[in-house]
Amino acid sequence: MLVLAICAVIFLVVAGLLVYAIVRFRHRPGDEASEPPQVYGSNQIETAWTVFPILIVFVLILVTSRGIADIQDRKPTAGAVHSTVVGHQWWWEIRYPELGIVTANELHVPASTPNSYQPTYLKLQSADVAHSFWVPQLNGKTDLIPNRVNQMWIAPIRPGTYLGNCAEYCGMQHARMLLRVVVHSPAEFQQWVKDQQQVAVEDPSAAGGRKIFFANSCVSCHAIRGTSAQGVFGPDLTHLMSRQTLASGTAPLSRETLRAWVRDPQQLKVGCLMPNMQISEKEVDQVVAYLETLK
Numbered sequence: 001m002l003v004l005a006i007c008a009v010i011f012l013v014v015a016g017l018l019v020y021a022i023v024r025f026r027h028r029p030g031d032e033a034s035e036p037p038q039v040y041g042s043n044q045i046e047t048a049w050t051v052f053p054i055l056i057v058f059v060l061i062l063v064t065s066r067g068i069a070d071i072q073d074r075k076p077t078a079g080a081v082h083s084t085v086v087g088h089q090w091w092w093e094i095r096y097p098e099l100g101i102v103t104a105n106e107l108h109v110p111a112s113t114p115n116s117y118q119p120t121y122l123k124l125q126s127a128d129v130a131h132s133f134w135v136p137q138l139n140g141k142t143d144l145i146p147n148r149v150n151q152m153w154i155a156p157i158r159p160g161t162y163l164g165n166c167a168e169y170c171g172m173q174h175a176r177m178l179l180r181v182v183v184h185s186p187a188e189f190q191q192w193v194k195d196q197q198q199v200a201v202e203d204p205s206a207a208g209g210r211k212i213f214f215a216n217s218c219v220s221c222h223a224i225r226g227t228s229a230q231g232v233f234g235p236d237l238t239h240l241m242s243r244q245t246l247a248s249g250t251a252p253l254s255r256e257t258l259r260a261w262v263r264d265p266q267q268l269k270v271g272c273l274m275p276n277m278q279i280s281e282k283e284v285d286q287v288v289a290y291l292e293t294l295k
Ligand code: CUA
Pocket: 087, 088, 090, 130, 131, 132, 166, 167, 168, 169, 170, 171, 174, 175, 177
């Protein structure tokens, strides 16, 4: 308001003098075709129009700096959701440290309602190269840069699924580094949190596939909470089947796409860091049956 007031006064003075000059010195019939008296080199006028603007700009700098500092020091809203998003080649690791949840490629957040403001604060990091977090309907782009933590917050009001993507070229499968933000009503979000906090179920019917999964190097990259699989290099699979897509939006998640993926990830997403595990067709079916129990 102070900046607006200063600018309003300047505008009124400038516009007032302009109107005065237009009216007072307008061309009148009978004016001679000669120039009015010319003034050169007035120290007073020149000093005045140098010093006053400098003082005004200085005041504006002070006011603006204070405003910026206020915004940067603002504490996150109490009770807000905090999430850490880590960019990987080529998928998104999504953590909720306070809730004990780790997932991938789908950020779930509560919607704000007229009675309750529910922002989600994001810490943006990278595990390898520069990526960029971009969900156009929710906020601008913010880069995820190695050895640096960037921040952003979102507070969507309409429940639904919002599509996003990596917006910084990060290698071969940059185009298949898609992202979804699922906005829930507050009650639905609480339910999602509760479901995700559970450890993985152990379904005896999938024991065969489970054995193959744990006998191969799957476990050195993937974590499944409640089991000995503690890998952090690839996506957490504890609740794999709760997600909408496979391989960061490469394909919708279904038995068929999961089978294609386990058989040979390189067919679906060339260059991705998961190798072909070279297991037999029967073993592929068993592993897929096991993965399907991870709801
Ligand atoms: Cu990650 Cu482009």
